Amino acid sequence: MSAKPKIFRQVRNDAKDIEAVADEYKTKLEHPSWLIDGLQKDAIQNSWDARIDKKRGTGWECGFLFKNFGDKDILCIVDKGTTGLNGTKFTDEKELIDILNNNQPGEDLAYFLNSNWSAKSGEEGGTRGRGKTLFLAASHDKKIFFDSLRSSDNTYVCGALYLDKDNQVKFKLNYDKYGEKILMELTNGKLTPLTQHGTRILIIDPLPEVKKAIKSGEIFSFISYSRWEIIKKYQAKIFVEEGNERKYANLPNWYEDELKDIPSKEFPPEIIKEGTRYRIKRLVLRYAPDQDLPELAKGIAIQRGGMTIQRIMADTLVHEEGMSDIYGWLEMENKPLEEEIKLNCEGPEHLDFNWTIKPAKYLRDYIRYKVRLFAKELKITMSEQARKNKAQRVAEENVLRSLIPLFKKLGLFGKQLGRKTKKKSTRGKDEPLRLSVQDIKFPRESRRINYGEKIEGAYVIPINDTNSSILVLIRVWIVSEGVTNIIEEKIINLFPGRGPKIGRESIEVSTKFKKGKYSFKAKMLSQEETDRYLPDGTKIEKGTKLYERINQNFYVEEDPPLGSGPFRFEPKGKDDKSYLVDWEPNGDEGYVIFYNEFHPRIKLILEDEERLTDYLREQTILLAFQIKLEEVIANNDKSDRDFSLLIKSKDLTSVWPLFLEKYSEFLWDLKS
């Protein structure tokens, strides 16, 4: 033996790898026909990514059909209007390895034949090169043939990819006339070489379940529900040929533009999280109760690269009755949302997302918020106010107040909220000279006003409860950020009793109003010198402020800030043993904490203010830690040492002890 050690290539058991990849698809798809579902998805995606007309897919077609070469069935996946397997015509392994390591786009041939390599662009559907492993998994012999006519150089390439007896996946290929010779040998002369640019894949002796799903037409459902977007937008042609019959996949009715009897709402392009550039193209939500919505259509389809990656069930986002009847879809802007979500959050099989990391977490929170809004608009969910008793309201307020420091400490909101306690309302006697704003009405209880909406009764009524008239100046105005806009100013002789309305019957909030907080104000000044006095002893002279307490705040195109904290409570009665408390992010307004009023633990104390306060507080503290943990994971935030160390340790058993420790510390401080 020589002194210099020899270097060996590590030998992998490819048979096991094929099984492992197939198992991942099986686990994620969770239905008996997982293999054909995964197969169609990957085959179509590869073909769609290779389409010549990238913008509209003109001339593109992809299909599945059976052939028979002797004693074995062959599943053919064919396409046209595609580029074929372009790239360097390699002739040996060293050349191949260089191509793969250079990671250049356009090397379709090299990437097609090898595993876990891919150099597709961010806009394309696949990236990891796992799809062809599933082709092998679908073959009883673990063998596929392929041929391709390349658009880049009109080269014909043909070959075979197979699992050899030594458990290694190997392939052979050749070009042009030698490639044609290979095709002759492999197919006993039953197939002629391709004459149009494109690729053909032949799965040798497909497994019975694959054959059955294609022959029975079950495959159409999978195609239609995963490729509905390209069928709808580009009239993409995807067919299955059985015998002499060729059938094309259709757009499922559920995704047609207008549907009778199905309420629908489209949310336009918008940023999903304030302070980021993550934008969606559209979110469409639809409500289809009593419509026998098929299982495959249920949930909100998250679209990427023209295919449905995953459907999120609305009832897993919003835990309310009727949510399972909501379905819809979401399309993303390519940059940066779609690109980052694909790169950072999408599973290698393109079947799901990791929803705990950004931007997927932001996207799920956004969808959840919109689903709740949609449900509220359609009155699927009840108003929480209607369901609260006084003890609940007081308990919720108490908890809010006491937990502000905790939320502050956890960095879950940032506001210098003081510890001011509200003075009890001590409205005294009516003043003899006053203004009344009794008729003012805002479109919403929250006093949010959107463009195009109106404030009704935007006037004041002067009242004189004295025995003689007085000359007064009444000014009504709106102020925001120090900018004053006078609505009306009048000098009137105010006789005993009620005077005329000063202001306007209605004010329409147009786009001239900037987004933000406004105050509707009014005051009454004496316009004459008198010898009369106000009840507090102030002499009434010209300029005396007779009444200036009118101040009605409202908010244009934004919700008012949370009164006292970063979260609010919503009681929710559910006959579900596993449901005690829960939370949801509430857009940019913090969190909603739900509690199950029907749960015996809560039901018992629902009218006991003190006990309910204690209980809700303790539950909310723990929820706050969970929220923090999720935020830290999503944002890779390292500002909190304890949480950072916990995540770094990857030790699940440490989560609860940390929560308990922090919970204990906070309670200690709170009660001492």
Next chain:
Amino acid sequence: MVLKIKKRGRKGEHFEYKSSKILLTPKDIKSADRFDASLNKTLKKIESILLKRKIISSRSKKKDPLQVWYIVGKQVNRFLKKHKVSREDENLFWNYLYGRSSLIHKGVPSSSISQTRNDFRTASLLAQYSYKVVKKVGPWALWREILTYKSILNDERVFKWVIKRLIKTPRTRDAARPLLKAVNNRFKRIDTTILNDNELIEKLKQVKE
């Protein structure tokens, strides 16, 4: 807007982001960082002007407090022209200036200071007038007193009348207090903006020190 506030706790100094907004976004944090950096630059500039003019010692001893605060006010106003602070965050901003430059103001007040007593806000108001007039009226302590009375500040005519009186008869802060209080009490319940000049003068004449 969001401000980056330095806090001293048991574990030493740390920063907190504060705002009238309840929830902060990463964008808010970034803009707070930018705001903070720009303000630091302004404060450094003020320090260098003060030291160059030798009206403050390196140990923060003000040789001419009126001139020092006047310069501070001018520079802060210039900064505020570039960086808008919302009304809701104004109080936070004025408090936020303390403890940032040990040369201009030593230490941080132990509790929050009301806007009317805030030196930086007073300096900002002061710098709206010409230094010539400011100097004629009296020392920094007197100005701090004048600028706390809302009724005086609300109407320029009232303000000018008070200034004229103080220039005519110069006095210390304590000596000026009865006059300032009397003016304030006279107009506490009056909106002087609806009075014409003659009517206002009549009422000013009734002020009893």
